[in-house]
Amino acid sequence: MSAGVSTEFISPGPQSFDTPGLFGVDWLTKPVLVAALSVVVIVWFYWAASRKAAVVPSKLQFAGELGYNFVRNSMARDAIGSQEYMKYVPYLCGLFYFILFNNVAGTIPLIQFPTFSHIGWAYVAAIMSWVIYNAVGIKKKGLWGYFKHQTMPAGVPLWLMPLMIPIEFISNILVRPVSLSLRLFANMFAGHILLLVFVTGGDYMLRETGSIALGGVGIITLLMGLAIAGLELFVQCIQAYIFVVLTAQYIGSAISDEH
Helix, strand or coil: CCCCCCCCCCCCCCHCCCCCEEECCCCCHHHHHHHHHHHHHHHHHHHHHHHHCCCCCCCHHHHHHHHHHHHHHHHHHHHHHHHHHHHHHHHHHHHHHHHHHHHHHHCCCCCCCCCCCCCCHHHHHHHHHHHHHHHHHHHHHHHHHHHHHCCCCCCCHHHHHHHHHHHHHHHHHHHHHHHHCCCHHHHHHHHHHHHHHHHHHHHHHCCCCCCCCHHHHHHHHHHHHHHHHHHHHHHHHHHHHHHHHHHHHHHHHHHHHCC
């Protein structure tokens, strides 16, 4: 530690995501609280938006319809692409706004923690989608028909099937939930830790070093932290969209007539 520095700087890392229990309850961590709050807010919003539905919508009803139509038209209908897409809209809509709220929580003052930066939450979301798209595919095509649909591409010569079947099985059945969860987790973890580095580093240089030069660098670092926060907010929204679009595409692939 150099002269003039009053305290030691502790760099943010994985330990920054260790959240203790709240109100003396071990299991009630910040991610659990944020997730529960997101459910309450989403349920309340769509209940309030639809309970007095009218031909001429109120502002709240208009916002609810806009949010619902965005998922229905831009994700479910475009990705699934069959007349059956409507039955999957409730799941996709709930999934999208749950992920979006819990991602954006990373930039909301007083909360400032993205739930999906804990990989267990990302695993659960990915496994739910994995179970649903495999279940609907098996229900429509039968177990063997679905296995054939997912692992035996049309037009591939028979002699190549011993090579293609394990590749397609790994790609379409095993890898998808892993890629879904890791993509979401990695972006939330990396974005938040990068923001922590800029904010805590800037604050340390500004307040603790006792150096005018480093204080100036600290101000610049904090301003860059604001830019990082804006970028993180963009990534948070994009990752919610990507997760749900891919889920819709997997459902569409599972129930489609052609591979």
